[in-house]
Every structure is written in C-alpha cells, then in structure tokens.
Amino acid sequence: MPDTRSASPTTTRPVAGTSNYVRQPTIKLPAGTRVESGDAAWRAVLESARGRAGDRGPVIVVDCYPGTDLATVINEIAAALPDADVIDVEEAAARPIADIDARIADNLTDDRVFGVLSHATIDIFYDADRLAALATDLDGRAEPVVLVGWGAALAAPDADALVLVDMARWELQQRHRAGAPNWRCDNGAEDNLRKYKRGFFVEWRVADRHKRTLFEKIDFVLDGNAIGHSSGAGHPAGMITGDAFRTGLADAAKAPLRVVPFFDPGVWGGHWMQQNLGLDPAAANFAWCFDCVPEENSLLLEADGRVVEIPALDLVLLQPRELLGAKTFARFGAEFPIRFDFLDTVGGGNLSLQVHPLTDYIQNTFGMHYTQDESYYLLDASDDAKVYLGLKTGIDRQAMLDDLRAAQRAERPFDTDAYINAFPARKHDHFAIPAGTVHCSGADSMVLEISATPFIFTFKLWDWGRVGLDGVPRPVHLDHGAANIQWDRDTAWVQKNLAAGPELISAADGVREERTGLHELEFIEVRRHWFADRVDHDTAGTVNVLNLVEGDEVEVVSVDGSFEPFVVHYAETFIVPAAVGRYQIRRTARSRSEQFATVKAYVRGTSDGEGA
Known part of the structure; x- marks a missing residue:
C-alpha cells in the first residue's frame, strides 16, 4: 500500500451523488439517548458535577485528544458557564516543548517518514510538581472549576465530572494539511509527512494509551471532530453521556457495522469511484478509499437524527473480545488486524x-x-x-x-x-x-x-x-x-x-465457496462466496470483514434475531463482529442482480472452523 501522506491539503469528503453506496453509515445509540450541544451540553455537565460535589465547588475535567481545537473548547465552556474558573492545564503544567522533543527524539528519528513506536505514557509530557500545585489549588474552592486539555485528568483524577473530547485521525490529518501544528508545537508550516510521523509514532500512541484509562469512568463524550473542523464534519459538536457511549459500543460489537469511509486524491488517482460510488465528479481524482481502517476511520453514533462522531478505534479499544474474538484478541491485543x-x-x-x-x-x-x-x-x-x-x-x-x-x-x-x-x-x-x-x-x-x-x-x-x-x-x-x-x-x-486462480472449497445448493488467498506466509484467510439467493456464514469466534464485490444489494440477517437486517450495497465493506456467530447474507426484495459475490477475510488459526 502506498504512503498516503503526500496528498493535497484540498482533500474533501465526498458529496452527493447517485450511487447507492452509503458514505455516512450510522450506528444507533440506545433508545432514549439525547445528543446535546452548545450551552445545553455544558450546563448538563455542570449539573451532573454539582450532584456529586455537594456543598463544595464542583471540579470538571475536560480531557481532550491532542489536536482538539482547545481555544474553541475553552471559549465555549467559558460562555456557557460564566461563573466557572476555566483552566488550561496544558498551559499550567505541560513541560516545555524543547524538553518534550528531547524525550521523544529517539522515537522521531531524522527520517522524513519513519520513526519508532513510542511506549511512553502521558505523564512524561507534564511537570509533576506543577500538576501537584494545580491539584492543591483546587481545594476549598466555592466556584466551579473546569480543567481543560490533553491529560487534564492527571490534575484531578477524582473530578466530579469527566468529559472526553475525542477525535478521529483522519480529521487530525486534515488539520495538519491545513496548517495545524502538532501538540504544543510551532510546526504548522512543517512538512506534513513529519507532522504525521510525530502523531503516528508518538502522540496518538500515548493518547490512545491514556484514553483507555478513562473509558470506564467518563461521564460525557464530546465530538471533537466538529469543533473547528477542517474537513466538513457537517454537524454540530454533539455530546452524549458516558453510559450511552459505552452501551452504544457494546451493542455495536454484537451486530454488523460499517465505519465511515474516507476518500483521498493522489498523484496516480483515478475516476472509477467518482463514476460508481457517487463521489464529486468535479474533483480532480480519488485515489484511495479507506473503507475499513478502524485505526483511522470514524463511527457515527446516531440518536433522534443527530450524530456524534467518534474514532472507530474506540470500539476496538473498548470491546476487543466481542469485536475481534478471544483468539484474535489474544494474538494481536486491542488492534484491528x-x-x-x-x-x-x-x-x-x-x-x-x-x-x-x-x-x-x-x-x-x-x-x-x-x-x-x-x-x-x-x-x-x-x-x-x-x-x-x-x-x-x-x-x-x-x-x-x-x-x-x-x-x-x-x-x-x-x-x-x-x-x-x-x-x-x-x-x-x-x-x-x-x-x-x-x-x-x-x-x-x-x-x-x-x-x-x-x-x-x-x-x-x-x-x-x-x-x-x-x-x-x-x-x-x-x-x-x-x-x-x-x-x-x-x-x-x-x-x-501469488497469481494462481481460486481453489474451489464447495459447490452446493446454489452457493460456490472459493479460497482466493492469501499466501501461507500471510495470516489472513480470504473466502469468496458466489450465490443467487442466500449463503450461510459463521464467525466461528473471530471477526469477519467482507465486501460485496458482485451484485447490487444484500442484507445480513441474524439467525437468532439478535439484530435487525443490515443492508449492504455494491462495493461496501462491512464488519461482522466475532460475537455475532452464525449469520446469513441474502438478496433483498429490492435486489435486481442475478448473482452476488462477497469476499470475506478473517485471521487464520483463530476461528473454530477454517471453513467458516
């Protein structure tokens, strides 16, 4: 796969077209979930914090993924909560950038593209004495205090309310291309490849490690992609409760889903996707579509017609066994392989x-x-x-x-x-x-x-x-x-x-199953199923990733009725979590194609049956 980081800063999300390909798939949140935004969202946070604080001034932590438009977040909080003391924890306690650069120099290297993956934790970016002084200063306050910034939870681990402002990596890359710097750096004009390298090898590794420690205790999640966005998020910054976030992802790990695809131009880019997926015909080209890269893509969580965009990686980090399967999780950890x-x-x-x-x-x-x-x-x-x-x-x-x-x-x-x-x-x-x-x-x-x-x-x-x-x-x-x-x-x-034809596995009852790859040196198994009406599948304890490579429309159906039929269109990639077990793919009442084909990938040696 070619490196994608030299793409134009004019990258856009696709716009309306005529294809059935769904470019903004959503995942429904639990019934009764409310998506709040603006002043109402922050007032709800303060009300929740007051309920825990009792007679003292409530302490609210707003922990932001690095790359969040921090100034806008602070201004919105100050406007919504005029009686609160809003403190930028990064300004108050982060180490000088020169100190941080020295600490991560071995990870960044001198190469334009490649570094070494960091195993650091967020505390290396902060001065412990200044954090302690900040925590001491919170004692005895009567007014509400809001601590904001990446790592703000370090200053008040027992805060009365904890908000996570989360972001997907594609939005972060869009901001880099538009001139945004890395966290607390003065490198907005730097080569985008070097900015991406700092994020990929250091910042995002540390940030993901940090937010995993917060998932079980966050009270609210705020969509940071829509705050000062550069790629056209197209929706206001919505906030949901931590319970809705956790329950929504737990439900998502038990049913088929799609991540939000992202399209990008390139020097070798073509026009098939414009013609067949309903993308902007006026764009110069589209080279890539990232249709199942949870480390980079988003999920759109929906309630009452409003959405909150979160990183798809959150599902991997929060529900690894249910999504990946016990054996795949044991082999790769909380990574989507x-x-x-x-x-x-x-x-x-x-x-x-x-x-x-x-x-x-x-x-x-x-x-x-x-x-x-x-x-x-x-x-x-x-x-x-x-x-x-x-x-x-x-x-x-x-x-x-x-x-x-x-x-x-x-x-x-x-x-x-x-x-x-x-x-x-x-x-x-x-x-x-x-x-x-x-x-x-x-x-x-x-x-x-x-x-x-x-x-x-x-x-x-x-x-x-x-x-x-x-x-x-x-x-x-x-x-x-x-x-x-x-x-x-x-x-x-x-x-x-590497170039041999498919191996026939079985042909019966109108279904033809073929093994189409990959080489024995590779850990991914791929099966292709041709069918005219329906075909039975079983995750057999490991995650399945599929694409409808032939035919106009099918639906994924639960054998035991545990999820609603999930509609898939031509060329759409979809994930069937390991927890689903047995499922069926069948033509829909609207289908007009005479035959259909899917390709299905899973990790070898992690399923309960290799013929799944």
Whole structure:
C-alpha cells in the first residue's frame, strides 16, 4: 500500500451523488439517548458535577485528544458557564516543548517518514510538581472549576465530572494539511509527512494509551471532530453521556457495522469511484478509499437524527473480545488486524513500485509487532490493466539496485519492465503480496486491497519520476527496500504462489465457496462466496470483514434475531463482529442482480472452523 501522506491539503469528503453506496453509515445509540450541544451540553455537565460535589465547588475535567481545537473548547465552556474558573492545564503544567522533543527524539528519528513506536505514557509530557500545585489549588474552592486539555485528568483524577473530547485521525490529518501544528508545537508550516510521523509514532500512541484509562469512568463524550473542523464534519459538536457511549459500543460489537469511509486524491488517482460510488465528479481524482481502517476511520453514533462522531478505534479499544474474538484478541491485543481499502487508478497512473518490510525487520527497526502482508483483489479492471508482481527470473540483483539508485538521482528512468513481472489483471482476479515482494498496481484498475493493518510501512523503490500533489517529491526508501526484497520471488515462484486462480472449497445448493488467498506466509484467510439467493456464514469466534464485490444489494440477517437486517450495497465493506456467530447474507426484495459475490477475510488459526 502506498504512503498516503503526500496528498493535497484540498482533500474533501465526498458529496452527493447517485450511487447507492452509503458514505455516512450510522450506528444507533440506545433508545432514549439525547445528543446535546452548545450551552445545553455544558450546563448538563455542570449539573451532573454539582450532584456529586455537594456543598463544595464542583471540579470538571475536560480531557481532550491532542489536536482538539482547545481555544474553541475553552471559549465555549467559558460562555456557557460564566461563573466557572476555566483552566488550561496544558498551559499550567505541560513541560516545555524543547524538553518534550528531547524525550521523544529517539522515537522521531531524522527520517522524513519513519520513526519508532513510542511506549511512553502521558505523564512524561507534564511537570509533576506543577500538576501537584494545580491539584492543591483546587481545594476549598466555592466556584466551579473546569480543567481543560490533553491529560487534564492527571490534575484531578477524582473530578466530579469527566468529559472526553475525542477525535478521529483522519480529521487530525486534515488539520495538519491545513496548517495545524502538532501538540504544543510551532510546526504548522512543517512538512506534513513529519507532522504525521510525530502523531503516528508518538502522540496518538500515548493518547490512545491514556484514553483507555478513562473509558470506564467518563461521564460525557464530546465530538471533537466538529469543533473547528477542517474537513466538513457537517454537524454540530454533539455530546452524549458516558453510559450511552459505552452501551452504544457494546451493542455495536454484537451486530454488523460499517465505519465511515474516507476518500483521498493522489498523484496516480483515478475516476472509477467518482463514476460508481457517487463521489464529486468535479474533483480532480480519488485515489484511495479507506473503507475499513478502524485505526483511522470514524463511527457515527446516531440518536433522534443527530450524530456524534467518534474514532472507530474506540470500539476496538473498548470491546476487543466481542469485536475481534478471544483468539484474535489474544494474538494481536486491542488492534484491528485486517484492513480493506480501495486503490483507484482507472484513468490514472501506476502506483509507486514498492516493497513492505519483513516481520523481523519491522519489529527491530520500527517497534511494530506485525507487518503489512497484503493482496490486490480486482473489483474492476480495463482490458489493458496489469499488476507488477515479483522479479523476473534471472535478473542481476546489483544491476537492479544500481538502476534504482540512478533513477532516484534523476539520472534516468528505472526500466521497470526489465526487472519486474507484469501480469494481466482482470475483474475478480486476486493477487497475494506477502511482505518482501516487489509490487504495484498498474493504471486502469480498481483494487480492493485486503491487507494487514500496519499501513504506513511502505518502502517506495521507484515512483515514475513524480512529485506529490503538494509539489514535493514523494519519499523513496531504497536502503530499507533493498534490505527486505526477497530475491527468490521470481517469475515461476510468483506464478505458483501469488497469481494462481481460486481453489474451489464447495459447490452446493446454489452457493460456490472459493479460497482466493492469501499466501501461507500471510495470516489472513480470504473466502469468496458466489450465490443467487442466500449463503450461510459463521464467525466461528473471530471477526469477519467482507465486501460485496458482485451484485447490487444484500442484507445480513441474524439467525437468532439478535439484530435487525443490515443492508449492504455494491462495493461496501462491512464488519461482522466475532460475537455475532452464525449469520446469513441474502438478496433483498429490492435486489435486481442475478448473482452476488462477497469476499470475506478473517485471521487464520483463530476461528473454530477454517471453513467458516
């Protein structure tokens, strides 16, 4: 998967179109839930805090994800609660940024893209003495006090009310592209790749670790995406109670769901999604759709026609066993290990020639415990579409590396066809790409990429002499790439292992089940089911991720009636949590297609039956 961080700062969410593809899927909150906003929301917080404080002045903590528009939050609280003393905890007690930089220097490294995953906790960003002084100052106050900022809970762990202001990473990246700095940094004009690196390797790791300690005790959750948003959240900043948040996610882990897809342009981007998913036809292109990347995507929680946007990662962190299954959780922890996304090059260009790191390399170099094995499923393709995959038999290793370095120095273009296999790519073909395999999708194809989740770790080898949409050359990492290329994956090996056709598992009662990938080196199993009417499934104790790759519309139905029928349209990715167990996918009364097909991915060795 190519690195996405050189995309244009003019990225937009999709707008209205004619496709049935649902771009704003929602999850219903428990009956009776109210979504408050503005002054009413903050007055509800104060009322709750007063009920616990008794005769003393109530203490309210508003703990904000780094990247929250803190000034706007503080101003809104001050306007809604004029009698309260609103304190910016970051200003009062955070360490100087130079001190923080020194503490995380080894994680950031000098590389433009890659760092080392941080295992720090939030306390390293704060001065313990200043926090203690702030806590002491709260004693004996008669007026309400509101502590605001990332880590505000450190100053008052026993506050009378705790509000979490949460944000999704795609919104944070949009703000970075629009000029926002990292947390307490003066780097708004810095290279977006470096800002993303600081977030990915340090800030977001620490922030997720911190908010997990708050989930069980938060009293309210506020949608930080809609506060000073840059990507058009399209709704006011809603607030729900902590109980509604927890109950809503517990319910979500027992029924099919979709995350909110996000679309992005790229230098090689195409137009298939514009034509087939109802996206803005006036946009230059759409290269990516992140349709199931819970680490980055959002969930829209809905009550009475109003929504609160939260990170989809919250579901993973709060309900890992129910969502992932006990065995998958035991293997990966609270991480969603499977990702589905689209790569659209129809009318566009080739992706960068690239390779992903081996597991041993990614562990030792970057601190990530598993790597990005992947595959390309051709959702659609033009007659001349192709996939570059593996090395041609008999090539000279040193000559290839010398030619790649010459291309990087802009001395001459890299002769891709001299070294890399090019396979014709047809609709419904599926190519496995275990880490260490040189690859890229060619122009004029619509790829459903099914992969493991560590998506940032792509080593570009050759980018066809292009610059990013921001006008800056996209980073190439030849040294990293050369250390991971598996030189024995030549033409014959690829034809046998990565480009073979599907394996028939069964064909009965109008259902054809095929095993379509992935290679034995990869941990993801993929099954394709063709059917005209209905097909039975069972999560067998592990999370299922599916996409409707053929047919107009189906519905996912509970065998025991535990959830309402869940409608899925062509090309939509959906998640069936492990807790669902047995379920059925069937055509709806509105379906007009003669046949349907889904691809389903799950983690090998974690289900109660591999034929699930």
